[in-house]
Amino acid sequence: MSSSLTVSKQPLGTRARLDRRSRELRRTIVRMLEKSGRAHFGSAFSILEILRVLYDDILRYNPTEPKWALRDRCILSKGHGCLALYVILAEKGFFPEEELWKFCQPDGLLGGHPEHKIPGVEASTGSLGHGLSIGIGFALNARYERADYRTFVIIGDGESNEGSIWEAAMCAAKHRLNHLTVLIDYNKQQSYGTTFEVQDLEPLADKWRAFGFAVTEVDGHDVGMLRTTLSRLPLDATKPTAVICHTIKGKGIQFVERNLRWHHKNKATAEEVHALLAALETD
Amino acid sequence: MRQVCLEMVYQLAKTDDRIVFIGSDLGVGTLQSFKEEYPERFFMEGISEANLIGMAAGLAMEGKIPYVNTIATFLTRRCFEQIVVDLCLHNVKVRLIGNGGGLVYAPLGPTHEAIDDLAILRAVPRMTIVAPADANEMRRLMPLTVDYPGPIYIRLAKGNDPIVTRDDVPFQIGQAMLMRKGSEALLVTTGVTLKCALDAAETLSAQGIEAAVLHIPTVKPLDTEAILAAAAEVAVVVTIEEHTVIGGLGSAVAEVVAEAGFSPAKRFKRIGIPDVFPDQYGSQASLMKRYAITAEQLVATVTNLLSGVAPSVR
Numbered sequence: 028m029s030s031s032l033t034v035s036k037q038p039l040g041t042r043a044r045l046d047r048r049s050r051e052l053r054r055t056i057v058r059m060l061e062k063s064g065r066a067h068f069g070s071a072f073s074i075l076e077i078l079r080v081l082y083d084d085i086l087r088y089n090p091t092e093p094k095w096a097l098r099d100r101c102i103l104s105k106g107h108g109c110l111a112l113y114v115i116l117a118e119k120g121f122f123p124e125e126e127l128w129k130f131c132q133p134d135g136l137l138g139g140h141p142e143h144k145i146p147g148v149e150a151s152t153g154s155l156g157h158g159l160s161i162g163i164g165f166a167l168n169a170r171y172e173r174a175d176y177r178t179f180v181i182i183g184d185g186e187s188n189e190g191s192i193w194e195a196a197m198c199a200a201k202h203r204l205n206h207l208t209v210l211i212d213y214n215k216q217q218s219y220g221t222t223f224e225v226q227d228l229e230p231l232a233d234k235w236r237a238f239g240f241a242v243t244e245v246d247g248h249d250v251g252m253l254r255t256t257l258s259r260l261p262l263d264a265t266k267p268t269a270v271i272c273h274t275i276k277g278k279g280i281q282f283v284e285r286n287l288r289w290h291h292k293n294k295a296t297a298e299e300v301h302a303l304l305a306a307l308e309t310d
Numbered sequence: 311m312r313q314v315c316l317e318m319v320y321q322l323a324k325t326d327d328r329i330v331f332i333g334s335d336l337g338v339g340t341l342q343s344f345k346e347e348y349p350e351r352f353f354m355e356g357i358s359e360a361n362l363i364g365m366a367a368g369l370a371m372e373g374k375i376p377y378v379n380t381i382a383t384f385l386t387r388r389c390f391e392q393i394v395v396d397l398c399l400h401n402v403k404v405r406l407i408g409n410g411g412g413l414v415y416a417p418l419g420p421t422h423e424a425i426d427d428l429a430i431l432r433a434v435p436r437m438t439i440v441a442p443a444d445a446n447e448m449r450r451l452m453p454l455t456v457d458y459p460g461p462i463y464i465r466l467a468k469g470n471d472p473i474v475t476r477d478d479v480p481f482q483i484g485q486a487m488l489m490r491k492g493s494e495a496l497l498v499t500t501g502v503t504l505k506c507a508l509d510a511a512e513t514l515s516a517q518g519i520e521a522a523v524l525h526i527p528t529v530k531p532l533d534t535e536a537i538l539a540a541a542a543e544v545a546v547v548v549t550i551e552e553h554t555v556i557g558g559l560g561s562a563v564a565e566v567v568a569e570a571g572f573s574p575a576k577r578f579k580r581i582g583i584p585d586v587f588p589d590q591y592g593s594q595a596s597l598m599k600r601y602a603i604t605a606e607q608l609v610a611t612v613t614n615l616l617s618g619v620a621p622s623v624r
Contacts, residue, residue, distance in 0.1 A: 143400055150371070151399050154391055160361045161396060164368015171350050171374075191392075194361035201356075 043248035045279050049076060050307045053279050055114045055127065057303045060295050063131040066139070068292040069277035071110035073214045073247070074103075074181060077272055080253040081179060082115045090120035093146040099176050100165045102149050104158020105183035105212060106140040107291070112148070113137050121147035156189030158182060159209060163199050166207040166267075177206045177260070185217030188226045193238065200239025205261040208268040209240070212247065214276040218290055235269040247272030280306040312466045314445040315407055318452035319377045320344040323351060326456060328373060332366055334359055334380035359384050363392035363404070370402035375456060381415070382408030382424035382465065390430060397461040398436045404461050411441060411465035411501060412552030413588065413597040420587040424465075428500075429557025431463050432530050438483060439529040441465040441501035444473045447527060450481035458483055467502045468594055474505050475525075484528045486536035492522035495546040495612045498537065500526045500559045503550045503603060510608035521612060529559055534566045541567055546577045546615040550608055552598065555582040577615040581607055 045053070052075055060066045082088075086099040103112050110130075117124045122136060122145065129135030136145055140153030150161045162180040169176050182192060199207055213231065215222045222228055235242045241262035245252050253272070262268045276290065277283035280303055320341055323329040331344055332353045345352040355362055359380065366376035378385070385408045386393070397404050408427060415422035431437045438460060442448045444467075455462055462483075479487055489504065490511050497507040504525045511521040524540045526533065541547050547567055549560035560580030567576055583601050590600060598604060 150368075151395065154395055156360070157364055157392065157396055160364025160392070161368040161371070163361070164365045164370070165372060166368075167353075167365070168369055168372035168374060172372075191358075191360040191364070194356070194358035195364065198355060198358065198361050198365065 043076075043246050043250075045248065046250070049079065049248075049250070050279065052079065052111075052114050052118075054304060054307050056110045057300060057307065059110055059113070059127050059130045060292065060303075061300045062128050064295055065131070065291070065293045066110055067107035067290065068110070069216075069283060069286070069289040070105065070108040070183070072278045072280070072283070073274045073276045074105070074108045074212045075111045075278070076248045076250055076253060077181060077210055077212065077274075078111050078115050080250055080257060082119055084254050085257045086179070087176070088119075088147070090147065093121060097174060097176050100149050100162065100178040102152065102158040102162050102178070102180045103141055104152050104162075104180050105155065105186050106152030108181075108183070108212070109137070109139070109141045112141060116145070116147040119147070121145075155183065155186040156191035159192055159195035159199070162207055162209075163195055163202070163204065166199070166204040167202060169206060170202075170204075177208070179208050179210060181210045181212060184211060184213045184215060184222050184228055184231075185225075187211065187228055187231075188217075196235065196238040196240065199267040203265050204267045205264050208257075208260055208270060210270045210272055212274050213271050214274040216276045216285060216287060216290070218287070220287065232271055235271070239266060240269040241266040242269045242271065244271040244273065247274035248278050282306070311442065311445045311448050311471060312409060312469050314448045315452060315464065315466060316341055316379065318449060319407075322453065322456055323348060326375070327351070328375045329456070330369055330374045330376040332362055332376050332378045334362055334378075334384065336379060359389040360392050363389045364396050366404045367392070367396035367400060367402050370404045371400060375403045375405070377405045377407055379407040380409065381422060382410050382427050383422055386424065386427045386430050386463070393431070393437070393461070394434050398434045401436050401460045403459070405455050406461070406463045407466060408463060409466050411467060413583070413594045414468045416588070416594050416597045417591050419591065423588055425554050425583050425588070426557070427463070427465060428529050428551070428553050428559065429561070432557060432562065436460045437530060438462045439465070440483060440527055441529060442467075442527050443475050443502055443504040443525060444471050446473050446477060447475040447481060450477075451483070451527070454481065454483050465501060471502050472505055474508055481527070484531045484533060486533035487525045487527070488522065488536065488540060489525045490521070490523040492520035492544065494519050494544055494616060495521040495548065496524060496540050496544045497521050497608060497612070498524045498526060498540075498547065498549045498559065498563050500529055500551055503552055506550055506603065506605045506608060509605035510612070513605065513609050514612055517613075519612065519616065526559060529562065532562050532566065537563055537566050538570050541570070541572065541576055544576070545574075546612055548579045548581060548608060548611050548615070550581040550603060552603055553582050554585060555580045556585055558582060579611050579615060581611060
């Protein structure tokens, strides 16, 4: 079996243009960076459209009742991408927008990794390789309770180096958790370099298939494509689903895209913030 | 003790549908009745401790009470981060049942000897650690584990351990038990070494030395009040445990006694496994003897400390 889409042949994730809403969400993230001076910046831009589509179109939730029993569960297993999650959750009303401006401050709700005390955050993550197993617990509970909520877990490509991801993958397939979907943020970059250099994951789609998942690949910045794909889950009624989202770390700002210096940005200067905001002004 | 523990999980599950059992490729036939009667709450999963702890955490976040069982070293060392993050940080009701606490798996060597489980888990906020002394005590403990808040680690002994606890002494998680009074020395113990302590106290008594025995089945949260009250009465405090002397019960008691600032200071000694990996096979009993985790060593230590002989450093 060969992957239907390979990185070299068809670089998905590079073509989608960002609309006004995606740019505005990114501007909010830049303003959070301005307040805190540091953040996993590129990672947040990588997953923004995935989260946007999930929370705009796919997930069932009630911000005034974050623990509503029948809500769909969404775990950001690659917790360092949390800026993207925070701006979406604030926008949806899980917590006041003012919290965004206290990011990483002593009196703030929101830190550098999501914690379960935050309304809308299902599980504390940050150390990689935890979220999928927790999601399996959620999904098994849904089956036992005959509840129709679904579980979505967003993992990173670097995170997929962790053995626990593959332990979890085997387990999810064994239990035929067709109401569990893992979304892989495949931006092909990790902290030190590309995934091809540090720890090649290819053939990634084949791996997930071999582990018992129904697999599809999408442009992770193409809102329409994401919406269409995530609206027809599960892909196979007998299997969990893996959606490989081809993305770009830092998507949307030319000098940040694929620039590892922006994976985790420290000491962002006023000039840099100005340049980031300016870059997001234009179409 | 293991049989009683697992049987209790099954019995408790009969009347409480929140209870879930998760095993990691355990022996064939384990909890067969549970599996047959409640298959939807029985999970025999692969050898994948990290995943199992996360999965248990997810189930617990949804209101289930998972009892996770495998060999203690795998359940503590292999998935330590999952214990810290998934269980303790989230403060979920997952119960870890560790087979072979201490030197039980002596014939299988150091990979299977849980000589450090108490130390590892003591360091983690919100973790409760219990080490019953015998099967009867396990029977009293288990019903209390259902609704107790936060994660619990249950340390299992070898099985067929002599019954040394009393049915008329109620078990409370977090409470130490004064098993014997004594005015000269205090022996502090957890798990199966209670037998050593009681035997030693008997021998000492015959020699005219009255030693109290404080059994601490809950290593964390530690009953500091009981320890200080018992220590206040005596000149000598000796701890004994089937565990490394670093970070376990002895360390915990030493911390409490040292910070209490007794004057005169207590003469104190820990008995346990020295800072080594066991280098012999044999049996639990032979390794206990090799590391002098015995009633005889307790007697000698108490006698020496009372007569002013400085304890040896090892």
